[in-house]
Amino acid sequence: MSESKRKTPQPPLFDDAQETVEAIHRGIVDAVVVMKGSEGPQIIMLQGADEPYRVLVERMSEGALTFGPDGVILYVNGRLCELTGYRAERLVHRDFATLFEGEAPTLAPNISLEASLLRNDDTSLPVSVWAGPISIGDSSATLVTLTDLSVHRRAEQIAAAERFSRSVLEQSTNAILVLAPDGRITHASWMAAELARQPPVGHTFSEAFPLEAESGTQAGTLAHFSAASLDTLLATKPFHGVEVRLQSEDAGKRTFLLSAGPLLDDTRASVGSIVTLTDVTERKRAEEQLTMLVAELNHRVKNILAIVQSVARQTIRSSGSLANFMHAFSGRLRALAIAHDILTQTRWIGIGLKELLTAVLAPHLSAEEERVTMEGPPVLLSARAVMPLSMALHELTTNAAKYGALSVRGGRIDVSWTLTGGEDQSVELSWRERGGPKVERGTSSGFGTVLIDRVITYDLDGTTKIDFDPSGVRCTLTFPLRDQAKSPVNTPRSAID
Amino acid sequence: MTEKDGYNLRLYVAGQTPRSVAAIANLKKICEQHLVGRYEIEVVDLMKDPALAQRHQIVAIPTLIRQLPEPLKRIIGDLSNLEKVLVGLDIRPT
Numbered sequence: 001m002s003e004s005k006r007k008t009p010q011p012p013l014f015d016d017a018q019e020t021v022e023a024i025h026r027g028i029v030d031a032v033v034v035m036k037g038s039e040g041p042q043i044i045m046l047q048g049a050d051e052p053y054r055v056l057v058e059r060m061s062e063g064a065l066t067f068g069p070d071g072v073i074l075y076v077n078g079r080l081c082e083l084t085g086y087r088a089e090r091l092v093h094r095d096f097a098t099l100f101e102g103e104a105p106t107l108a109p110n111i112s113l114e115a116s117l118l119r120n121d122d123t124s125l126p127v128s129v130w131a132g133p134i135s136i137g138d139s140s141a142t143l144v145t146l147t148d149l150s151v152h153r154r155a156e157q158i159a160a161a162e163r164f165s166r167s168v169l170e171q172s173t174n175a176i177l178v179l180a181p182d183g184r185i186t187h188a189s190w191m192a193a194e195l196a197r198q199p200p201v202g203h204t205f206s207e208a209f210p211l212e213a214e215s216g217t218q219a220g221t222l223a224h225f226s227a228a229s230l231d232t233l234l235a236t237k238p239f240h241g242v243e244v245r246l247q248s249e250d251a252g253k254r255t256f257l258l259s260a261g262p263l264l265d266d267t268r269a270s271v272g273s274i275v276t277l278t279d280v281t282e283r284k285r286a287e288e289q290l291t292m293l294v295a296e297l298n299h300r301v302k303n304i305l306a307i308v309q310s311v312a313r314q315t316i317r318s319s320g321s322l323a324n325f326m327h328a329f330s331g332r333l334r335a336l337a338i339a340h341d342i343l344t345q346t347r348w349i350g351i352g353l354k355e356l357l358t359a360v361l362a363p364h365l366s367a368e369e370e371r372v373t374m375e376g377p378p379v380l381l382s383a384r385a386v387m388p389l390s391m392a393l394h395e396l397t398t399n400a401a402k403y404g405a406l407s408v409r410g411g412r413i414d415v416s417w418t419l420t421g422g423e424d425q426s427v428e429l430s431w432r433e434r435g436g437p438k439v440e441r442g443t444s445s446g447f448g449t450v451l452i453d454r455v456i457t458y459d460l461d462g463t464t465k466i467d468f469d470p471s472g473v474r475c476t477l478t479f480p481l482r483d484q485a486k487s488p489v490n491t492p493r494s495a496i497d
Numbered sequence: 498m499t500e501k502d503g504y505n506l507r508l509y510v511a512g513q514t515p516r517s518v519a520a521i522a523n524l525k526k527i528c529e530q531h532l533v534g535r536y537e538i539e540v541v542d543l544m545k546d547p548a549l550a551q552r553h554q555i556v557a558i559p560t561l562i563r564q565l566p567e568p569l570k571r572i573i574g575d576l577s578n579l580e581k582v583l584v585g586l587d588i589r590p591t
Contacts, residue, residue, distance in 0.1 A: 020573055023573040023574045026574070028516060028573075028574035028575045028577065029557040029558055029575070030511070030516040031511035031514055031516075031543075033547065040551070041547040041550045043543050043544055043547050053513075
């Protein structure tokens, strides 16, 4: 290098210019400064000078490419090859639009768009596409970066699943708890927090939910466990549906099913457990009611069988022939069936006296001809009274149809009733026949009157008075209205021989 | 630099081109070996402001300018030839 003797900067001398050319030739410079008219000095990179940028672009975690004005890809980086599964040679010279599924994204400078990048295995990858203009030499081109969104999407899906799980846990109507392996509660559903004696997270199960060991449920099974061993049991062993009650004023009246199951990670290793407390109070109540109903039904079936047996036996005694027996017995069974239907329809509550009379006398009630009159105040018969009264009225009706007012045209029956007495009200029911054949004493004696007397006396604690007046049978039945202490589940005394 | 025999050096580079990066490294090494405590370096990136090239009429990059001691001297290239740099900057080997 020649040494300059000038003290102020001067334009490069020939030596400088020569040295510059030599330096460029030897490759020890990689950029030159040129004057470009009014724009002033410009830096021009010599060949290879963009190497650091090329390395940066090759190493970057996003896909990158450039394409020319005609859309032909000029360059792709390694990451884009990874994303598409194609080697660079297969991508360069392709049309940019062919990289995408469906229509290519409509690029705008410095705006990111989402698109589906096609892969060589016929799948597609969600990507974010960014584009910006660049110059290569004298021509313009477009620089594009593509960011893989699948990881982002997966993270979003995981976050959504997490939110969903949390929402299930929070909003479940069951009390759900997540326990760490040491037995401490890490998550609690809203319902669990409501049931707990104190905010449950951070406490052990036995601290937050002390069990009522003295209750009559299966809690006794757990009573011999200490609090610590119960917590360990819940955190480590699966078990299902142990009935418990909690030491709590509100929840203590309710029954819960306590269940626990291990919580496993991807490697099937236990990372804690899920404990649920399911409120089964209503279910237990329904079960108890069902058990009671079945027991009562058993009693009632036995009672009816006892009544049927008794009626059969006594009908045989008073029947002269098999034909008579069949006729009388089936009529009485019908009376029982009517009573039973009424009880079933009214759910064993009972029925009005007038409704019972209407049901029993139905075959003889006619819209055209009023043969039966009924008159009296509203009376609700108890379930216990329905069957004996139904049978007594059936006997009276059958007798009237065979021998009395209902056996001829123009015959009438007047049924009336009154309530007597104060708190312990009694019903006095009057049955009067008229217009029938002349009644001869003893015509309807036999099991009919015996049965009426038996059921009214024994089953209703009442009295019977039957008068065979020649102008028509007169019968007065008197019985207390109020249901006596006798339960309908007991066998009627009239059926006990 | 006010010290009488101090060296004030200005290196013109163009971003992170290989020769620019090499020149920075070589200059630092030479100064530490031969001008310990007697130099000041200023690196000018012409990629950021090409107009700065006019002050010393830079043509090729990298170029090193010895501003002090006078007279002004210029060395073009990546400063990989040690002997040439020492001669060019008029540094006597220590």
